[in-house]
Amino acid sequence: MTKFKRFWMYVFLILAAAVSIFPFLWILVSSTNLSKDVSNGRLLPGAQLIQNFQHLTEQINLGQALWNSGRIAVITTVLALLVASLAGYGFEIYRSRAKDIVFNILLLSMMIPFASLMVPLYRMFAQFSGTLPFIGVDTVASVILPTFTTAFLIFFFRQSTKMFPRELLEAGRIDGLSELGLFFRVYLPTMKTTYAAGAIITFMSSWNNYLWPLVVLQSPEKRTIPLLISNLGSSYSPDYGMIMVAIVISTLPTALVFFLMQKHFVAGMTGSVK
Template sequence: MNKKFNIINIFKYIFLSVLSFISIFPFIWMIIATTNKSVDVTNGTLIPGGYFIENLKNLLASDLKYTTAFKNSLVISIITTVLAMIVSSLAGYAFEVYKSKSRERIFNFILLSMMVPFAALIVPLFRLFSKFNSMGPLKAIAINTSGAVIIISVATAFLIFFFRQNTKSFPKDLIEAARIDGLSEIGIFFRIYMPTMKSTYAAATIVTFMASWNSYLWPLIALQSPEKRTLPLVISALGSSYTPDYGMIMTAVVIATLPTALIFFLMQKHFVAGMTGSVKG
């Protein structure tokens, strides 16, 4: 019986090891590709070379302004994530805690908006944001500004739904106790709800940051000046040349992957708990 059990375990480990290798191989190949010439990458070389510095220099010296695009993506992603955490969590919290006759109707209408493909909204959004150029206070979110990219991701149906579902597991007795102690509703949210729901915020932060960092379609439409471009636009432009330098492209991709990987590894401890709706103090 023990021998049979050991054999099953061995096959399990072999199977999981093969799956793990298949999953991680594209990342290994991508890192190796940064150290090789373009011709070696196209030939499928799996041996590290010595051209990483050269690829990096070519990338930084290119006309596409990779460093500027990196800064643009970083600023947009951070601001989007911070604002989305505040606005969407406030909405999700309010939908769950405060009861009204029209609450469910409004929430269902928000959920229905998830059924509309984003491609169908591009033309209306472009026409709307184009009009903001002639409106003084709204110029900050007009076409060809970072605000136009940020504003549409601050309150999404998914995030509102996500925070509301997780708020169901939030102990309501804490709210009542805080009200009895004289704490304001805003104080309850910022001083009790947010610290208690840190796992939920960690999961939402990872999802929002990655979505903003990798966003391509709307920035392609909204950001029309070269100095406003984000990383996905620049990386796409790198691969659209007549003779693309794959070593340089892989270097650009690896560097672009680092912020999202860093965010995930810093918050992975709370990520699973947040996605499953757990509440931890």
């Protein structure tokens, strides 16, 4: 590649990076300004960060909201990885014509929008409220159960399992491991990059989930952070500086998870098996 082409390639990449980063920088800068400064499009940092944070803690129970979101996201991620990896492992390692038909039907479910399932799901959980209150409407379980695994995640694990070395399974069987032992002691440690990628995808999706928790969570003390941020912006005269502080705080956990597992995420998405 000539120096001239390389120069324009770097110019394009710098411009693309600037466009991608600008919204995040604007949110950070806006969290330090007054609401009127945010409305006027001020792009310089202010001195109102602490004041905006104090107003936020006065408006909502921030700690409770973060606890609700964190608890739901962690439980959902753990269950999703366990169920999806077991399903993907079983579909690929123990292949049969019947299993392939079931898997194809499972993939077809990805074409159904979740919004069309909300009414029957809500009616089902409403019926459970009378008999099984711990999984009825307005419970943590009602948020987790419909979303703790997806057809995409099962598909993702099955595709990654295609590159899993089958010789390890044969060696484990020779050593006397059971089928579950092979999964937990051979497959799971070998596919750690795939688990990391799946964990990031699931955690971020669960943390940012808005529509279903809005429908099923009715008590204010059980609301997650996206619901409370939405409520802050629905007032007659919203405080944009306070809202930006809330957005920054709600973004930190997902950003931390992504940056801590970034290398594993890239390896998992490219199909690397170690």
